[in-house]
Amino acid sequence: MSQVRRLLAGAPGPLSYTDSQALHGPMRLSADLHGVVEHAGLRGRGGGGFPLARKLASARDAKGRPVVVVNAAEGEPASSKDRTLLSVDPHLVLDGGQAAAFLTGATQVVVAAHDDVDRLRTALGKRPREVPTRIVQLAPGYVTSEASAVVSAATAGLGLPVSRTRPLAQGGPGRRPWVVCNAETLAGLALVARHGAHWHRQVGTDDEPGTLLLTVSGGVRRPQVVEVPVGTPLRDAVRCAGGLRAPAQAVLVGGFAGRWLPAATGLDAALSHAGMRTAGGTLGAGVVVVLPAEACGLAVTARIMAYLAAQGARQCGPCLNGLPALAASLTELAAGGSVAGAVQRLERWCGLVDGRGACAHPDGAVALVRSAMTVFADDVRAHGTGGCGRDGAEVVAVPA
Numbered sequence: 145m146s147q148v149r150r151l152l153a154g155a156p157g158p159l160s161y162t163d164s165q166a167l168h169g170p171m172r173l174s175a176d177l178h179g180v181v182e183h184a185g186l187r188g189r190g191g192g193g194f195p196l197a198r199k200l201a202s203a204r205d206a207k208g209r210p211v212v213v214v215n216a217a218e219g220e221p222a223s224s225k226d227r228t229l230l231s232v233d234p235h236l237v238l239d240g241g242q243a244a245a246f247l248t249g250a251t252q253v254v255v256a257a258h259d260d261v262d263r264l265r266t267a268l269g270k271r272p273r274e275v276p277t278r279i280v281q282l283a284p285g286y287v288t289s290e291a292s293a294v295v296s297a298a299t300a301g302l303g304l305p306v307s308r309t310r311p312l313a314q315g316g317p318g319r320r321p322w323v324v325c326n327a328e329t330l331a332g333l334a335l336v337a338r339h340g341a342h343w344h345r346q347v348g349t350d351d352e353p354g355t356l357l358l359t360v361s362g363g364v365r366r367p368q369v370v371e372v373p374v375g376t377p378l379r380d381a382v383r384c385a386g387g388l389r390a391p392a393q394a395v396l397v398g399g400f401a402g403r404w405l406p407a408a409t410g411l412d413a414a415l416s417h418a419g420m421r422t423a424g425g426t427l428g429a430g431v432v433v434v435l436p437a438e439a440c441g442l443a444v445t446a447r448i449m450a451y452l453a454a455q456g457a458r459q460c461g462p463c464l465n466g467l468p469a470l471a472a473s474l475t476e477l478a479a480g481g482s483v484a485g486a487v488q489r490l491e492r493w494c495g496l497v498d499g500r501g502a503c504a505h506p507d508g509a510v511a512l513v514r515s516a517m518t519v520f521a522d523d524v525r526a527h528g529t530g531g532c533g534r535d536g537a538e539v540v541a542v543p544a
Contacts, residue, residue: 150347361541474516
């Protein structure tokens with residue numbers, strides 16, 4: 145399986161506005177575009193996989209003038225797909241924001257990013273006059289890229305997740321619909337606006353057409369961002385990154401709020417929302433981290449969990465108390481403490497945290513811990529009798 149370059153067709157880039165237009169052609173912003181997007185079946189690439197046409201229609205039909213938000217922030221430490229896309233073709237992403245504004249009647253586009261603001265401002269300054277667009281630089285942090293946190297930052301708020309009773313696309317700050325879409329999603333929209341629904345459906349699956357970007361790292365020969373058709377076996381995406389550099393034990397799919405899958409079955413799972421559900425995983429942030437057989441999965445997960453606990457918004461009990469307690473119990477287990485006591489505490493805290501957070505951050509951490517306890521069950525038992533014999537290799541880049 146080789147990569148299919150659509151979003152990354154301009155690699156290595158960065159493409160100028162003129163070169164991007166020459167490569168992709170002009171967008172067709174016509175009255176029938178909404179039907180084209182609906183037929184194309186384009187889904188969000190930020191994690192949820194929600195149909196884009198439905199989100200855009202919801203904002204278009206809501207009260208108030210919509211605001212389109214291009215979420216180019218990458219709070220997930222193991223992901224670099226959006227940064228790579230912006231480094232190759234920032235104008236494709238900005239085109240997608242303009243297409244979304246056309247489809248919703250938005251009078252403003254906001255582009256939110258952590259560390260690509262200079263590139264975006266330069267690109268924005270070299271484009272023709274369009275729907276007014278501004279760049280918002282987000283504060284560093286894992287949860288600051290969550291949709292409601294991005295909107296909060298865009299409205300001079302705290303830039304932290306906000307508990308909501310209805311979708312932002314139906315009404316947010318200022319009683320306006322806020323259409324928050326991942327940068328990859330909007331780049332895909334820009335291509336659909338050029339090439340149509342049939343072209344988009346030429347790759348991928350019937351239910352989930354198109355390509356997706358994946359950040360593949362860990363125990364592979366050439367860690368990189370790859371672009372593959374939706375439905376591609378995970379094993380083939382790993383081959384696009386040079387293949388395994390050593391026998392694999394497990395695969396982390398979806399990022400730090402994702403799931404561990406055993407390599408024996410996980411590498412054959414289809415890279416689609418349906419395929420990941422069948423395998424017990426999630427596409428999440430488009431992250432694939434291969435865990436070599438010599439690495440200790442419990443130690444790796446404990447480091448991730450400690451990071452997640454430190455990155456919480458600290459606005460609710462599960463984030464303030466639950467995540468640190470989970471991190472402490474998992475660290476104790478990885479260090480060879482009392483297995484029975486640590487496991488009991490982990491199970492108790494998972495039950496107390498799950499479904500009770502002000503945002504989805506605690507739930508993602510619980511899902512990661514539960515998947516680790518299942519996939520590394522043999523290691524859990526071994527740690528109670530002297531350790532699993534594997535090292536704590538830094539196969540996952542966990543910020544300090």
